[in-house]
Amino acid sequence: MQHEHLTITERHIAAGVKLLAKQEALISELKRHHHDIEGALAVLATMRETQSLHIDDRDRILRELERQNH
Template sequence: MRCHIFTRDDWGKTLDVQETECGSPEEALQLGSAGVANQPTEVWCGPRRLGRFEPERSHGRPLPRLHALLTLAERRLHEREQHISKQETLINRLKREGRDLALALCVLDTLIETQKTHLHERDLIVAEVAKRFG
């Protein structure tokens, strides 16, 4: 059976995919669990996820990894701020034109909720750094 082993980042984005032939689901899971280092790993056979493996976090994330995560979180926050600003500009234009705002306001609400999630993620990373060096 053809299986795929996905390496994910902390937000679920695929970093790497390895395709392999396995004799059984158990063999695929064994390969997936052996591949866990610093990133979460998922094992899929066809459309079915067989398992997810998390790296050992008992010693905390290494400092370079925390720095990379914080940089990514800050970049995402900045990008979302730009999206929110553009959406607010669009809403003002639609309002001046007397057009329906329902969909545009829903999109803005979604952008704001997403931004809150990214802020929380960034705060968790900052708290982990403070815990280690505070």
């Protein structure tokens, strides 16, 4: 069960990396065209927090698996 959860969490992290890059590129594009970026920055902050939670979850699972193996 933990291995499945780890796999899913790692997929979420990988997807998050791509989504963060897209959002950052969008913000750059909006800036370049002098558009308001406040909303896009708020979304980016939420995405970063979500990514942090996924990373925390992955690290917790890895610690649990490590404890099980010892």
